[in-house]
Amino acid sequence: MVQEIGLDQLIREHPFFEGMDEEALTLISGCAANERFDAGQYIFREGQPADKFYMVRHGSVALEVRAPGRDSIVLQTCDDGDVMGWSWLVPPFRWKWDARATQLSRLVSFDGICLRGKLDADPALGYAMYKRFVRVIAERLSYARLQMLDLYGVEHE
Amino acid sequence: MTAKNSTNTAAFTIDAVTGLQKLIAILAAQGYQVIGPLMEDGAIIYGELESAADLPVGMRDEQDGGKYRLVKGREGVYFDYVVGPHSWKRYLFPPEQKICQIRRQGKAFRIVEEPEKTPRYAFIGARSCELKAMQIHDRVFDNGTFADPGYKARREAAFIVAVNCTRAGGTCFCSSMGTGPKADGGFDIALTEIAEKNRHVFLVEAGSTKGQIVISKLSASEASETDREKAGELVSLAAAGMGREMADDVGPLLKRNLDHRQWDEVAKRCLSCANCTLVCPTCFCNTVEDVTDLTGANAERWRKWDSCFTMDFSYIHGGSVRRETASRYRQWMTHKLSTWFEQFETSGCVGCGRCITWCPVGIDITQEARAIRNSEGRR
Amino acid sequence: MNQMLAAKDPMLPAPFRIERVRKELSDTFTIDLVSAERKRDFAFLPGQFNMLYVFGVGEIPISISGDPARPETIVHTTRAVGTVTNAMWKLGAGQTIGVRGPFGTAWPVEDAEGYDVVIVTGGIGLAPLRPAIYQILANRSAYGNVCILYGARTPEDILYRKELEKWRGQFDLQVDVTVDHATGRWGGKVGVVTKLITRGGYDPHQTVALVCGPEIMMRFAVETLVDRGVHPDRIHVSLERNMKCGVGFCGHCQFGGDFVCKDGPVFSYDQVADRFAIQEL
Numbered sequence: 001m002v003q004e005i006g007l008d009q010l011i012r013e014h015p016f017f018e019g020m021d022e023e024a025l026t027l028i029s030g031c032a033a034n035e036r037f038d039a040g041q042y043i044f045r046e047g048q049p050a051d052k053f054y055m056v057r058h059g060s061v062a063l064e065v066r067a068p069g070r071d072s073i074v075l076q077t078c079d080d081g082d083v084m085g086w087s088w089l090v091p092p093f094r095w096k097w098d099a100r101a102t103q104l105s106r107l108v109s110f111d112g113i114c115l116r117g118k119l120d121a122d123p124a125l126g127y128a129m130y131k132r133f134v135r136v137i138a139e140r141l142s143y144a145r146l147q148m149l150d151l152y153g154v155e156h157e
Numbered sequence: 158m159t160a161k162n163s164t165n166t167a168a169f170t171i172d173a174v175t176g177l178q179k180l181i182a183i184l185a186a187q188g189y190q191v192i193g194p195l196m197e198d199g200a201i202i203y204g205e206l207e208s209a210a211d212l213p214v215g216m217r218d219e220q221d222g223g224k225y226r227l228v229k230g231r232e233g234v235y236f237d238y239v240v241g242p243h244s245w246k247r248y249l250f251p252p253e254q255k256i257c258q259i260r261r262q263g264k265a266f267r268i269v270e271e272p273e274k275t276p277r278y279a280f281i282g283a284r285s286c287e288l289k290a291m292q293i294h295d296r297v298f299d300n301g302t303f304a305d306p307g308y309k310a311r312r313e314a315a316f317i318v319a320v321n322c323t324r325a326g327g328t329c330f331c332s333s334m335g336t337g338p339k340a341d342g343g344f345d346i347a348l349t350e351i352a353e354k355n356r357h358v359f360l361v362e363a364g365s366t367k368g369q370i371v372i373s374k375l376s377a378s379e380a381s382e383t384d385r386e387k388a389g390e391l392v393s394l395a396a397a398g399m400g401r402e403m404a405d406d407v408g409p410l411l412k413r414n415l416d417h418r419q420w421d422e423v424a425k426r427c428l429s430c431a432n433c434t435l436v437c438p439t440c441f442c443n444t445v446e447d448v449t450d451l452t453g454a455n456a457e458r459w460r461k462w463d464s465c466f467t468m469d470f471s472y473i474h475g476g477s478v479r480r481e482t483a484s485r486y487r488q489w490m491t492h493k494l495s496t497w498f499e500q501f502e503t504s505g506c507v508g509c510g511r512c513i514t515w516c517p518v519g520i521d522i523t524q525e526a527r528a529i530r531n532s533e534g535r536r
Numbered sequence: 537m538n539q540m541l542a543a544k545d546p547m548l549p550a551p552f553r554i555e556r557v558r559k560e561l562s563d564t565f566t567i568d569l570v571s572a573e574r575k576r577d578f579a580f581l582p583g584q585f586n587m588l589y590v591f592g593v594g595e596i597p598i599s600i601s602g603d604p605a606r607p608e609t610i611v612h613t614t615r616a617v618g619t620v621t622n623a624m625w626k627l628g629a630g631q632t633i634g635v636r637g638p639f640g641t642a643w644p645v646e647d648a649e650g651y652d653v654v655i656v657t658g659g660i661g662l663a664p665l666r667p668a669i670y671q672i673l674a675n676r677s678a679y680g681n682v683c684i685l686y687g688a689r690t691p692e693d694i695l696y697r698k699e700l701e702k703w704r705g706q707f708d709l710q711v712d713v714t715v716d717h718a719t720g721r722w723g724g725k726v727g728v729v730t731k732l733i734t735r736g737g738y739d740p741h742q743t744v745a746l747v748c749g750p751e752i753m754m755r756f757a758v759e760t761l762v763d764r765g766v767h768p769d770r771i772h773v774s775l776e777r778n779m780k781c782g783v784g785f786c787g788h789c790q791f792g793g794d795f796v797c798k799d800g801p802v803f804s805y806d807q808v809a810d811r812f813a814i815q816e817l
Contacts, residue, residue, distance in 0.1 A: 064720055071719035074726040079735070102723045146728040147716045151750045152659030152689040154474070154563065154617060256547045259591065265572060265632045266591050268548055302798060303546045303783040415814050442787035445547070445780045449592030456592045458547065463786070470788060472778050474617055484816035492790065499793035 007032055007108065014055065016083050016132055024125050027118060031111040037061075037101035043084075044095045050087035051112045056080055059105025064098045076143065077102065083136050088112035089129075169377035170384055173350065173357040176375055177235060178209040180318065180346075183374050184279040189316055192248060193281030194241070199227055201241040203248075206281060213238065220327035220510065222519030234352045236282060239326030240509050244438035245287055248278050249311050250294060256307075256445070256458040266456075275307075279316040283344065285337030286329075286507040288319060290438035292343055296501045297441050316367060319344035323391035325398035328510025330523055333402035336507040338395045340364075346372060349388040360388040403494075403508065404526040411495040411529065415487065419529045424483035426518045431464035433512035433520075434489065439505050442470070465489050490522055546783045549589040549634025554627055555609060561693055564660065565625050566601070566613040569633060578607045581642030582667030583774060583802040587782040588612065589634030590627070594620045597779045597797070599664035600638060604671055610635070613663040613695070639782045641802045643668040644772060648744035651770070652680040656757045658687035658729050661749030662695045664774050664801075668746060669703075676708060681738045683710040687729025687753070690715050691722045710737045729753065733760045740765035748774040755812060758805050771805035792817055 008029045011017055017025060035054075037043055043054065043061060054061075060079050064072040075097060078084045084107075087095050093112075119126035171177070184191050185207075193206040196213040206212065217230025218238040230237035258269040283291075291312070298308040322329075322338035331337035340347050345368035349360040360380055363369040404410060434440040444463040449456040463470065465488050471478040479485045497505030506522070513521045552569040559565050571578060580600050589595040596618070602611030616622045624633070645668050653672060657665050672679060684703060688694045694713060704711035712732045714725040725732075730753075743766050747757050754773050761771055777789040777796040789796040792811045794803070811817055 060723075060725065062720065062726065071721055074718045074720060074722060076727040077714075077725045079725060081735070100720070143728045143731055146730065146752075146756060149752060150689065150716065151753050152687070152693060152716070154615070256545070259549075259634075261591055264630050265551060265553075266634070267551065298785065300784050300798075303785070305547070305785060306545050415817070441785070443780070444786060444788070445595065447589065447592065447594045453592060460547070460786075463780075463788075465787065470778065473776060478777065479816045481816060488790070488817075496790070496793035500795070 007034060010057070010108065014081070016055070016136075020128055024128060027125070028110065028115070031114050033109050033111075035107045035109045037105050037107065039101055039103045041101050043099040043101065043107065045098050046095055048095050050085065050093045050095045052109045053083065053085040053088050053112060054110070055108045056082045056084060057106040057108060059107070060102045061099050061105060061107070062102050064100055066098060072098070072100075076140075076147070086133050086137055088116070089133055167363065168380035168385055168388075169361040169372060169375075170351075170358045170380045171361055171375050171377045173233075173235065173352070173359055174209070176359060176361075176377070177212075177348075179375055180371070181206060181209055181281065183371055184316060184318075187316075187371075189277050189279035191279045191281060192245075194236075194238070196227065200225060201227065201238050203241075203243040203245065203280075209235070212281075217324075218326065220514045222328070222513050222521050223516055224327075224519070225514050231352060233357060234350065236320050236322075236348075236350050237324065239322060239324065239329060240284060240287065240511060242436050242511065242515055244436065244509075244511070245280055245283060245291060246294065246438055246441075248276070248280070249291065249315065250298070250308055250441065252462045254307060254460045256460055259456045259458065261454045261456070273310065275310040275314050277314045277316075278311070279318065281318045282320045283317050283340075284320060284322055284509075285340040286331045286334075286509040287438055288317070288340055288343040289336040289507045290509070291317075293439045293501065293503060293505065293507070294441060296503070300501075316371075317344045317346075317364075319347040319364070321347060321349040321388070321392050322395045323350060325395045325400070326510060328401065328513040328521075329399050329508060330401040330403055330510060331508035332396045332399045334504065334506060334508035339392045344368070349392065351384060351387050351391070358384070360384055401510070401513075401521070401523045403506070403523050404530045407526050408495040408498045408504070410526065410533070411491045414529050414533060415491070417529050417533075419525060419532070420483040420487045422528070423486050423520060423525055424481065426520055427482050427486050428517060429466045429482050429485060430517060431466040432515045432517065434464040434466060435462070436511040436515045437493075438509060438511070439493070439507060440464070465492070490525065494522070494526065546636065547781065547785075549587070549595070549636050551632045552610065552635045554629050554631050554633060556629055557625065557627060560613060560695060563617070564613060564615050564695065566611060567624065567627075567633070568602075569610045569612070569635065570608065572632060578610055578638075580604055580607060580610075580638035580667075582645055582671055583643040583664060584638035584640045585664075585782075585801065586610070586612065586635050586637030587639070587779070588620075588624070589636070590620050590623045591632065591634070593623045595634070595636075596620045597639075597782060599774075599801075601663040601666045602670075604667050605674060613660070613666075615660055636782060639797055641798075641800055643746050643774075643802055644744065644804075645671045648672075648746075649675075649678040650680070652738040652743040653682045654733070654738050654743050654745045654761070654766070655682075655684045656729060656733060656745060656747045656749075656761070657685070658749035658753045659689065659693070660695065661753070661774075662686055665746060665748050666696065666699075673703075673706075673709075680742065681710065682708070683712070683737050685729055685732040686711070686713045687732070687749075688713070688715050690717050691724070728756075730756050730760045733757060733764065741767070743770065745771040747771060751775075762805075768806040768809060769804050772802055773805055773808065774801045775803060775808070776801065 062074045062077050191206045194201050195204040215232050219226045298305040319340040344364040347362045442463045443460050446459045493505040551572040553572045555568040557567050585597050585599045598612045598614045601613045616625050718726050779789045780786040782797045784795045784798045
């Protein structure tokens with residue numbers, strides 16, 4: 001794993017990791033790597049093992065569903081600063097959707113296999129990560145529900 | 158508004174029978190359409206009077222929640238009853254008003270100018286609560302930004318003969334609302350009936366120049382001190398005889414209890430029939446209807462009475478905002494007793510009791526207000 | 537003659553001629569009107585609405601969505617959802633529509649000078665805000681950061697798309713567009729408009745927010761803005777209720793003690809916050 005200068009700082013400054021202690025941050029940094037995806041490239045695909053989670057530095061990633069004979073349906077896009085991917089925390093640890101870069105995107109990826117083991121071993125660290133991921137999931141659920149409401153559609157009796 | 162606050166202390170008396178008849182005749186001769194109480198279909202309503210004999214002489218009403226009945230009152234007395242299902246809003250703010258006629262001309266249209274035909278009404282027997290109701294409507298139909306010329310013209314042209322109540326009606330609560338029973342302004346002439354064994358007169362007071370002029374044509378004698386006192390006592394007795402009162406400070410009370418369970422309680426009884434809004438002298442909600450004739454060349458715009466109790470009153474794309482009876486009842490009552498203050502700086506209720514009498518299930522807003530006050534905080 | 541009548545009685549429609557009717561989206565159109573009688577000064581403020589009358593069919597309230605600096609033509613954008621709007625869409629240039637107005641309160645464009653401005657809108661809600669956007673852009677230097685955040689149902693439902701694209705190209709404007717549903721062909725954002733509020737680009741403590749759209753969208757947008765630190769009395773919303781007269785006589789549009797037609801439709805959030813929470817008010 002290649003560690004670039006600046007990644008460490010990025011992690012420490014990102015609101016998602018705010019409040020975590022020094023030891024945790026070092027550990028997490030150790031599991032991080034920069035990744036780059038060209039427009040149209042897939043970050044992960046439905047059904048594949050979910051071994052990482054991501055943070056979008058710059059760009060845009062569409063979470064999509066494929067269906068035969070029709071265009072893919074975009075559920076939502078993750079943009080600058082968004083944390084992406086929580087299937088690495090929930091059994092059976094497989095991606096539920098496709099993730100495709102809609103433009104040239106730079107992401108930070110975090111090694112999920114390595115981290116999963118560490119979270120089980122260290123409950124305090126586990127709690128800190130789960131607490132943060134619960135917020136991400138809650139927010140996603142909230143947004144998904146608002147999207148479901150079809151707010152701009154014509155109301156029917 | 159022409160009838161001013163009565164500041165002059167002059168008072169007169171006229172013989173009840175001949176005087177009242179002469180009054181009606183003078184007003185008719187001046188070109189007024191004289192409207193007053195009549196007995197019809199077992200109730201006292203307002204309609205055209207041709208003479209004093211048309212009045213429901215000797216009749217009295219018995220009113221209670223959901224109950225109205227006419228019985229024999231004191232013989233020969235002209236105003237032994239109080240108010241019935243009609244109010245003067247039938248005339249000043251009619252159930253159906255034509256706003257304008259519009260004629261199509263090719264791709265354009267124009268409004269057809271019609272000659273103003275403002276009716277000139279003389280109201281006989283307006284009670285203090287009703288005068289207050291008219292003053293309330295004055296603020297509604299001229300709200301400082303917009304004014305309705307039709308209403309203003311009818312109001313300006315009207316001659317008002319008020320009657321001071323000498324008896325509290327079964328559902329009246331004007332005392333606690335500060336709206337009666339003594340008329341303190343807003344009339345041209347005010348009458349107080351003094352009916353004794355050997356003597357039957359009206360105490361007559363002017364409330365405006367118009368009124369003064371008419372009084373001078375009656376064979377009126379200056380009122381004696383005794384008569385003035387008697388009249389005052391009779392009205393005081395009426396004031397003390399009210400069987401109901403509105404809770405103090407009801408405006409803020411309702412405003413802070415919009416989620417009270419009492420609304421669901423009253424909704425179990427309320428039929429959403431809109432009777433209360435029809436009989437209420439201050440309810441003004443209306444709808445605007447645009448209609449066209451079969452040729453499609455002529456259209457008319459009409460204003461018609463409406464009620465916040467109807468399901469589509471609050472309809473916006475997809476559905477009504479107030480779907481439940483509870484929220485519609487709450488709208489009516491909180492508007493009448495609470496938000497009216499924010500809008501027009503007075504209460505919307507004049508304590509006439511009509512809504513209590515004419516509610517088929519006898520819902521009583523004074524009781525509902527009290528129920529909320531008594532159980533405030535205890536949800 | 538008709539204008540004099542209209543001035544005398546606020547219920548009389550003044551005739552305006554249709555200059556153009558054009559389709560915006562599958563169910564949305566824009567209608568341009570000019571006064572049918574001699575030069576008439578129709579001045580309006582952004583956020584106000586007119587009561588538009590289709591001969592023999594009926595009358596409805598529609599927000600004015602044109603440029604207040606160019607009132608010779610009065611522009612309205614509306615969805616075709618009922619008898620009147622559907623009849624209106626069938627009319628053509630040269631025909632006459634009755635106009636009463638302008639009515640209602642305005643977006644506080646002048647009061648927002650000196651602040652950052654965040655405009656959060658969705659669907660047809662962009663139409664009542666467009667006059668405010670025009671006014672702000674015409675006086676751009678008076679404001680700090682200006683952000684336009686717009687949400688639509690699908691990419692095909694983006695209202696005033698060309699204009700949004702043009703605004704997005706300006707260097708002194710932040711424009712973010714998102715849709716609720718899209719296929720992979722759409723390269724832009726997919727997600728709720730409230731998410732765009734969290735992306736920053738403005739100083740919440742120095743921001744005036746103008747919010748317009750379906751009531752649910754407004755509630756959540758306001759919640760997100762307040763969470764970020766925007767002051768409730770600097771957040772403004774535009775409400776909608778049943779209207780029959782537009783002048784406070786018919787009683788239909790009441791929202792608590794306010795008549796949406798004359799005390800609104802634009803309200804500051806702190807004016808209406810407690811009433812928003814009450815069901816079926």
